[in-house]
Amino acid sequence: MDPSNNNGGQKRLLALAQRLRLHKPPPFSEDMLEKIMEESKGKVVSRVGFPGPATAIAQNKGEFRFKRAAVLICIFEGDAGELRVILTKRSSKLSMYSGEVALPGGKAEEGDKDDGDTAKREAMEEVGLDPQLVDVVTFLEPFFSKYLIIVVPVIGILHDKKAFKPAPNPAEVEAVFDVPLEMFLKDEKRKQEERIWMGEKYVIHLFEYEIEHKKYLIWGLTAGMLIKAASVVYQRPPAFLEHNPIMIPRDITKDTLIH
Known part of the structure; x- marks a missing residue:
């Protein structure tokens, strides 16, 4: 690669990092989730097959806390100057989301300073x-998984892609690959399915991607977070209806129970 092009890429990434640091997600707290649970009388949980936790919340509101993840x-610049993001295919042996495409991440642990620390x-x-290779620049509003976990998307910039040598943990990850971020704003490789939640319809987005003769399906919670990230990074909405507006209000949480 021409060194001058590499310098240009670094400047673009630095400018992007500076702009993203100004992004401020809407305020969010666990009290908002508890309000949703109370108003829906546990439907958020029972609809996805977890009646136990709903009872725990109803009986122990002062003690119950949603788990956080x-x-x-992680965004970097590809050889053609496009922005790309790192994804994984989870191990088929895992109990949750086995064999599915996901962003690197997991539950918060006691020693983590913040969500950025957890994600890295x-x-x-x-x-x-x-x-140390990742420059955390902003956070997106939390998503709410069907396992009653608050999931915070952390946007980080990888300035030196060549310094990253993927070493997947076989107990958790089957493959590491990357995709162009902008694809999540386009309608070219996207499908959608309607599901019912709390008696209402909502939309799940599914994106197909092929690299090195391997096909991957990116959908549900991961797709929702990447749609939001791409919208923030490129400063424009997707070329399709992002989700059904009768879902949980945007000022409470966004694209929540999708997966």
Whole structure:
């Protein structure tokens, strides 16, 4: 690659990092989730097959706390100057989301300083990404998984892609690959399915991607977070209806129970 092009790429990434640091997600707290649970009378949980936790929340509101997790949306510049993001295919042996495409990440641990620390630690454990290579620039509003986990997307910039040598942990990850971020704003490789939640319809987005003769399906929670990240990075909405507006109000949480 021409060194001048490489310098140009670094400047673009630095400019992107500076702009993203100004992004401020809407305020969010666990009290908002508890309000949703109370108003829906446990439907958020029972609809996805977890009646036990709903009872626990109803009986122990002062003690119950949703578990928290963070995922890393690690952006770097590809050889053609396009922005790309690192993804994984989870091990088929895992109990949750086995064999599915996901962003590196996991549940918060006691020693983590914040969501960025959680996301970078998990990326190191899962794919061998050195935390020092990642410049955390912003956070997106949390998503709410069907396992009653608050998932915070953390956007980080990988300025030196060549310094990252993927080393997937076989217990958790079957493959590491990357995709162009902008594809999540386009309608070219996208399908959608309608599901019912709390008696209402909502949309799940599914994106197909092929690289090195391998096909991957990116959908559900991961797709929703990447749609949001791409919208923030490129400063424009997707070329399709992002989700059904009768879902949970955007000022509470966004694209929540999708997966």
